[in-house]
Amino acid sequence: MNATILWSHGLFSGNRDGADKQTLIAIGQYSSTIETVDAGWCKDITDQGATQIAQSSKSLRYLGLMRCDKVNEETVERLVVQYPHIVFSTVMQDCKRTLERAYQMGWSPNTSNTS
8 A cells, every 4th residue: 555645634734834854754764655745835844854755765756845945956956866766846847847748749849930
C-alpha cells in the first residue's frame, strides 16, 4: 500500500506554517511506504529540509514544494540530478516538464516575425 501526505489534509491539517525539517526527516526515516509528500505553501521548509527528506526516504517518488519560498531553485535543480527517481514540483520544474512534453509531442515555438 502506498501512502501520501498532503499538508492540507489529515494529520497535518492547518499546520502548514509549522512544518519544519524535523517533520520531513521523521516522515522520510520512519515511513517506508510514503511515496508522495506535498509540502506546498509550507513557509518554514528550507533547502536543508527538502534535501533531508530526499536523502532519508527510500520510497519517496514525489515531493511537492510549490511556494515553499525558502527552498531555492538551485537546490531543487541539484536534487533533481541527485535523486532522479523523485519528481520535485516547483513552478519552474513543472514548467520545464510541460515544455519538454510539448516538444516531445511535436510542438515548436512560432519563430516567424509577423507584424
